[in-house]
Amino acid sequence: MKIAQRVGWLKIxxxxxxxxxxxxxxxxxxxxxxxxxxxAVRSKRDKMAYGLDExxxxxxxxxxxxxxxxxxxxxxxxxxxxxxxxNGVEVHxxxxxxxxxxxxxxxxxxxxxxxxxxxxxxxxxxxxMNPYLESKGIEVVExxxxxxxxxxxxxxxxxxxxxxxxxxxxxxxELFEEKGISDEKGNHDPTYLTYRARLxxxxxxxxxxxxxTGANFGIAETGDIVVCTNEGNADMSTSCPKLHIxxxxxxxxxxxxxxxxxxxxxxxxxxTGQPTTxxxxxxxxxxxxxxxxxxxxxxxxxxxxxxxxxxxxxxKCIRCGSCMNTCPVxxxxxxxxxxxxxxxxxxxxxxxxxxxxxxxxNVSACTLCNSCQTVCPVKVNLGDQIYLWRQQLDEFxxxxxxxxxxxxxxxxxxxxxxxxxxxTALAHWANYVPSSLMNCGMNPWAxxxxxxxxxxxxxxxxxxxxxx
Amino acid sequence: xxxxxxxxxxxxxxxxEVGLATWKLLRHLGLDVTYPEKQTxxxxxxxxxxxERQAVPLAEKFVEKxxxxxxxxxxxxxxxAFIRLNYPRLLNHECETAGxxxxxxxxxxxxxxxxxxxxxxxxxxxxxxxxxxVRELGLSSPSEQHVAKFNKIKDLLALVDGIEVVExxxxxxxxxxxxMFSVEETAVSMQMGIDKVERHIQTGAExxxxxxxxxxxxxxxxxxxxxxxxxxKHVVEILASGL
Numbered sequence: 083m084k085i086a087q088r089v090g091w092l093k094i095x096x097x098x099x100x101x102x103x104x105x106x107x108x109x110x111x112x113x114x115x116x117x118x119x120x121x122a123v124r125s126k127r128d129k130m131a132y133g134l135d136e137x138x139x140x141x142x143x144x145x146x147x148x149x150x151x152x153x154x155x156x157x158x159x160x161x162x163x164x165x166x167x168x169n170g171v172e173v174h175x176x177x178x179x180x181x182x183x184x185x186x187x188x189x190x191x192x193x194x195x196x197x198x199x200x201x202x203x204x205x206x207x208x209x210x211m212n213p214y215l216e217s218k219g220i221e222v223v224e225x226x227x228x229x230x231x232x233x234x235x236x237x238x239x240x241x242x243x244x245x246x247x248x249x250x251x252x253x254x255x256e257l258f259e260e261k262g263i264s265d266e267k268g269n270h271d272p273t274y275l276t277y278r279a280r281l282x283x284x285x286x287x288x289x290x291x292x293x294x295t296g297a298n299f300g301i302a303e304t305g306d307i308v309v310c311t312n313e314g315n316a317d318m319s320t321s322c323p324k325l326h327i328x329x330x331x332x333x334x335x336x337x338x339x340x341x342x343x344x345x346x347x348x349x350x351x352x353x354t355g356q357p358t359t360x361x362x363x364x365x366x367x368x369x370x371x372x373x374x375x376x377x378x379x380x381x382x383x384x385x386x387x388x389x390x391x392x393x394x395x396x397x398k399c400i401r402c403g404s405c406m407n408t409c410p411v412x413x414x415x416x417x418x419x420x421x422x423x424x425x426x427x428x429x430x431x432x433x434x435x436x437x438x439x440x441x442x443x444n445v446s447a448c449t450l451c452n453s454c455q456t457v458c459p460v461k462v463n464l465g466d467q468i469y470l471w472r473q474q475l476d477e478f479x480x481x482x483x484x485x486x487x488x489x490x491x492x493x494x495x496x497x498x499x500x501x502x503x504x505x506t507a508l509a510h511w512a513n514y515v516p517s518s519l520m521n522c523g524m525n526p527w528a529x530x531x532x533x534x535x536x537x538x539x540x541x542x543x544x545x546x547x548x549x550x
Numbered sequence: 551x552x553x554x555x556x557x558x559x560x561x562x563x564x565x566x567e568v569g570l571a572t573w574k575l576l577r578h579l580g581l582d583v584t585y586p587e588k589q590t591x592x593x594x595x596x597x598x599x600x601x602e603r604q605a606v607p608l609a610e611k612f613v614e615k616x617x618x619x620x621x622x623x624x625x626x627x628x629x630x631a632f633i634r635l636n637y638p639r640l641l642n643h644e645c646e647t648a649g650x651x652x653x654x655x656x657x658x659x660x661x662x663x664x665x666x667x668x669x670x671x672x673x674x675x676x677x678x679x680x681x682x683x684v685r686e687l688g689l690s691s692p693s694e695q696h697v698a699k700f701n702k703i704k705d706l707l708a709l710v711d712g713i714e715v716v717e718x719x720x721x722x723x724x725x726x727x728x729x730m731f732s733v734e735e736t737a738v739s740m741q742m743g744i745d746k747v748e749r750h751i752q753t754g755a756e757x758x759x760x761x762x763x764x765x766x767x768x769x770x771x772x773x774x775x776x777x778x779x780x781x782x783k784h785v786v787e788i789l790a791s792g793l
Binding site for chain 1: 557559561562563564565566567568569570573585587588589590591593595596597598599600601602603604605607608611681682685686692693694695696697720722723724726727728729730731732733734735736737738739740741742743745767768770771772774775
């Protein structure tokens with residue numbers, strides 16, 4: 083039994099993330115392409131950051147604003163809702179995903195909506211809104227090109243800003259042929275494919291009964307919501323149909339326009355390395371000609387997370403995606419190797435806040451290199467939080483028993499100089515173990531490394547001799 | 551100025567030459583350095599793996615052992631960073647000893663302010679900027695930040711005769727060691743190691759040098775397994791070479 087356990091050590095030491103990451107890395111060409119693509123985004127971001135002398139001051143300011151707003155969230159939410167209602171917007175409060183979906187369905191039913199177009203929203207992904215509405219017979223059409231592609235493919239986003247980044251133009255070309263969006267077979271030219279998507283989406287915009295947007299920011303002082311897109315699809319989604327529903331997480335509220343100016347300078351620079359998004363759209367009220375605007379404010383765990391002393395900072399996140407672009411583990415394992423729908427460092431943390439038991443398998447996906455928290459435009463302490471989550475796995479019952487045993491054993495050896503001296507004195511005998519035995523699966527280090535040569539004498543013995 | 555030398559467990563067991571070079575270099579600079587007996591581990595491996603409680607007794611022993619020194623100097627950035635940043639929380643008090651703990655590079659650069667010529671090392675060397683050195687101890691400006699560029703390791707290596715120091719592409723991307731990460735996430739850890747070693751090789755360097763033996767140990771193991779030909783030396787070995 084014991085031997086069987088030891089032979090299976092490698093498997094036992096793995097996590098849900100590491101198993102999928104290993105699969106991802108089998109296709110080496112693709113894996114290198116993925117790493118290079120996101121490193122290129124990180125490099126574009128660096129150029130933008132280096133281009134602003136006040137970049138580090140902006141980061142500090144952005145972090146302070148978020149800290150302030152999140153710790154006074156009740157006041158700002160109240161101010162926001164009051165202002166929005168004054169603008170004639172109907173404001174709804176959803177305590178969780180189910181309530182959010184019901185509220186949205188209820189509004190759509192009231193307006194007899196058959197089809198809704200949608201600009202990008204990770205919140206609706208979080209709440210599982212699309213499948214819910216579809217089960218009620220409402221057609222939901224994503225209008226962000228990347229989101230549309232993965233919707234047609236029946237996939238989930240692999241990145242929060244570039245949701246279809248895992249697909250290349252041939253994948254998209256074949257998909258568009260299959261779905262009848264493009265009619266020139268074999269033409270996978272990106273410009274052609276984008277043109278065909280545009281034609282197809284134009285028809286959806288014109289025939290939809292409602293448009294939904296997310297929100298990058300909610301301005302408490304004015305009740306406005308601000309949506310940043312590169313494709314103008316939020317504007318199309320709200321300009322054609324007569325009904326606009328905006329879904330917004332509680333943490334997206336900021337005090338005023340002066341604060342918005344700080345974030346607006348950072349969001350796109352950090353996320354995609356552009357000075358700004360092509361469209362920054364501000365929505366205050368419904369258009370004058372018999373239209374309706376609704377804002378649904380969604381809690382879904384956020385009000386509890388605010389009170390978590392070790393992890394509340396994850397609520398500062400503005401979803402730019404720069405932490406995943408810089409993460410050496412994300413770049414080499416891809417979005418689908420994480421169990422939560424948001425991958426990378428912020429996804430590890432948000433997944434643990436959502437359901438620690440279910441998402442513990444992601445906390446291994448971190449070397450604690452801290453590049454994420456050094457890159458983050460709002461200074462979320464992402465790496466520090468992952469370290470802290472690891473300390474809690476034992477209490478969640480999701481700690482790896484082998485690892486626990488190893489750590490106990492290390493502590494015992496290191497805690498006793500006699501045991502420690504004995505083990506270092508014996509270490510060099512490992513040099514004489516044939517490498518075939520070292521590589522038999524009982525030694526996880528040997529899977530990726532040749533064993534180190536142990537010296538005849540450890541340093542402390544050399545020092546002992548030096549004294550005599 | 552009384553200096554206590556801390557030689558972390560794996561340096562003691564696997565790289566005694568690094569401990570010796572540190573000792574030799576500090577003595578060469580005329581410093582009053584002592585190596586307290588019966589030191590073992592700072593507790594970082596267990597803590598990073600999620601069992602920091604197992605590190606508490608080691609932290610207590612460490613503090614007791616290094617009481618009374620003006621500085622505790624160590625040839626390992628990650629152990630130093632762990633002690634300085636985590637001991638106060640683990641031990642639940644200010645922890646002066648942890649505050650006086652320094653990596654040998656920052657100690658020589660910031661406290662001793664060495665400006666005399668050191669060893670001789672007539673080779674092209676690729677600099678490995680270890681994550682915890684860059685982003686926790688501030689040995690160099692992180693590439694993520696828009697701050698004035700500096701690198702304390704480079705400053706020290708400039709005092710070595712004959713050396714040519716180069717940096718790889720992505721100069722402060724992680725090598726993929728990460729302690730328990732390397733055995734739990736073997737595939738990614740290995741891939742990161744290979745990518746890193748290849749970038750070091752692309753500089754045309756004969757050696758990779760850095761302030762942390764754990765990164766060097768990981769890269770050396772990966773390089774040997776993959777048949778990638780480059781050698782590894784800790785910064786202090788180069789600073790002390792020929793002294």
